[in-house]
Amino acid sequence: MNYLFSSIQQLKEKIRNKSLSPQELSDRLTSRCNSVQEKYNAFISIDPDVISKEIAVLFENIEDILHKTDNLPLTGLAGFTYALGDNIATNCYATTCASKMLSSYSPPFDAHVFSKLKESSAIITGKTNMEEFGIGCSGNSSFFKGVKNPWNTKHTAGSGAAAAALTGAANISFASDARGELRQAASYCGVFALKPTYGRISRRGLLDYASSLETIGLMARNTLDLATALAAVAGNDPHDVTALRSEVPDYISLIKENDGSLQVAVPENWQDAPHLEDEMKDIFQDQLKKLKTTGVKVDFIRLPHFQYSSLAATIISAVEAFSNLANYDGVRFGYRSKGKHLQEMYTQTRSEGFSSKLKKFLTFGALISSPKYYNDYFLKAQKLRIVISDELNNCLQKYDLLLTPTTPFKAPEFERDINQRQEGLPDPAGYYTAATNLAGLPSLSFPLHTNGLPYGLQLIGKKEDEVTLLRAALLLEKENTLAWPKFDF
């Protein structure tokens, strides 16, 4: 893998001895992003002017940045490249949610994460392609077409963010995770993903579809980058009342400390996931064996309601999406169709502006929150959410981590796998991931590279305890060799 530079110190040396000019750096970065876009359709927006401007500022301030220690978690990211999912508000780029509805929308403000990243002297390479409004990971609902998996372009990448992190079009990708989308895409592309505790990163400026479940998370090619980026963007935001008020841990120093052996739990019925592939079973069991040999204690435990988490999350997210997306009415912004009167304009605008997949999802949300189905579906899902959260929290009182596969299967093939698996209500890709969204717990997907498409190993931690997840990922990095694909850009 051909990184632009491996550390800010190395970059500084290059800038000092003039072996790298800002122009050269931005040209190389732009050309890489363009290649990733052409080959895999990973981006919705790339703006060479923004890239070269940010690089110029970085070069100008490089000495300052390296000597300023008072602003440390932020400047830790200086010189890193990053991409943002296109449901994170940016004033300088359109923010489309990969939907026709917003194909020309530029918000008059920046998301909280983007403001922080701008301060950090990191460089934005572009806005990444995704499922429409970030719903699911199946690769068939973007207005800009699906993202191809760099390991095998017949398969979905899950999201442009994952493809960008894999191909080096960004050191860090930021994207949303409401039922596991971030972790699933990371698993499909074989990169690291961290969905932090709900509220760890401000949601201000995230165009979310399921506010109670959804957080901004990050992807990278190693644990340390994840920790560095999390440290830079985490923290309380008075404008997001759901944000955590607690102090952000010093991730970078803490993860390097090793505080003895881990105790890990695995749901005893982990093999019950629909569409669970045999290869995944073998790889998962291998990982458990490996962990045991390094002194990790692994227990199988009963989590009776874990299997319903994708169902509960689908119902709750559909109802919230139906409400969250009700502002797309053509009156004030975005796509607007014609109509003889207000009602007809609404109907036409929403019929034409949303994909059929999204319309089904929203209609489902409207249906199950209607008086007829409210108690049997929506209320039941909310009760399940409490039960599942309690089960997870109880288990994590005794264990440091809960371990599962990230997805039951590797990246689905466009058309074939995706159509087959769309039957039924719960999203099968979210079988393992949705529970942490229901409970607001942090979760990390560790990449497992194979001969073909990669898999992912999911680690679930206690509330607010991303440190243990990152420490465990460092340990796994030592135990596993990652075989990154070679790219010719």
Place this chain on the structure above:
Amino acid sequence: MPEFETVIGLEVHVELLTNTKLFCGCSTAFGADPNTQVCPFCLGLPGGTLPKLNEKAVEYTIKAALALNCSIADEITFDRKNYFYADLPKGFQISQFFKPTGRDGYVEIHLNGHSKKIGIHQVHLEEDTGKLLHAGDDIISSSHSRVDFNRAGVPLIEIVTEPDIRSPEEARLFLQKLRSILRYIDVSDCKMEEGSMRCDANISIRPAGSKELKTKTELKNMNSFRAVYRGIEYEVQRQRSVVLEGKEVIPQTRHWDEAKGITKAMRSKLTSANYRCFPDPNLPPFKITAEWLKEIRKSIPELPDSRYVRFTGEYGLPPYDAEILTASRELADYYDAVLASYHEPKSVSNWIMSELLRLLNSTNTEITDCKIKPEDLGKLLQMIASGTISGKIAKSVFEEMFATGKNPEDIIKDKGLTQISDEDTISKIVEDVLANNPGSVEDYRKGKNKALGFLVGQVMKKTKGKANPQLANKLLKEKLDR
């Protein structure tokens, strides 16, 4: 003809007097140019709709609910009411559905010498919508509409009554009492004409004696107390005619047409509204601590009802006086302040109710803008009582005080208006008057008592009204009867 009973429940929306909106920092000032007091939240812009609760608005809601004798929840939720309309930028309104702020209160009204409690079902806090500006004359004939979102997000409290109201008069009295209470606690200015107080009425009729609730209509667009009275009166009569014709009342929303004096059908209400309410995922439940509640309770001033009891009981005022004096907190405060310097409850009440209110009304002045200091009014009344000035002169002094805000001593001194109570001085004038009016003297002696009044008038005229009338009367009589 069968007897009918009218059953009315009111839903009253009141804008709170907070400086900023309920979930964002935009100003709530009334009358700004359209769409100048808006932000991404007010407009429902994608990515800009995270709410941040204005705790002042919660405080005002609790204060109102307490003043309406409600019990207060220890935890409240904010819930989404989902529907599509052009004045609703997010496609949902954030309101309180599952855990409203206040429940089970009441308001007492006084009607024909009796008092009656109107039950309050609940008091909750919600955001206002934008305002549609219809092209053309009215909503029905308009070709298009523009939307002003300045009002979107302004905090409103909704007060829902039990169906306890039995007549248009009771509805009007209830609203006036409600306005009075909410103004006492300073949470809203309750101006129906500006829309800071709005009232919808659910109206039905049933055979007298029946306990059953019949089909109701919801009446909207009543923009004054008078309109509420007239609208309900009309609607009750309309329902009576429908029933007497042997037809059924159709459940519908009706619009009060002030100009034509009729109600018009707007839309049918076949099923109960389906708003798909659910807790807003961006707003965690909000706890109301016992300490906070205690603090808010302490901040509530004496309310009209307890003032009424104090004024009729302690001060012995007639109910009519007490009702008028307590209707506004400022007037009642003024009355209490005058009493503090001159403790004659009834005579102070008389002056305020006749002289002061007359001048306030004729000059369209609010009591808060009245230039007369309460203690100066007390001094003036003291001077009348002590005979320093006559009642007649007092009135002109009072008018001068009202116009200039000067104190009565200065006015009296400047104009030399002190009453003449010196016997010798008046005696001389009386002699003159008797000498100059022999005809009247003759009349009096013949038994025409009226002549005395004329002669007193002459004394007053000669002294430019400054003579003490009782003294003049006494001296005249003495001399005439001698």
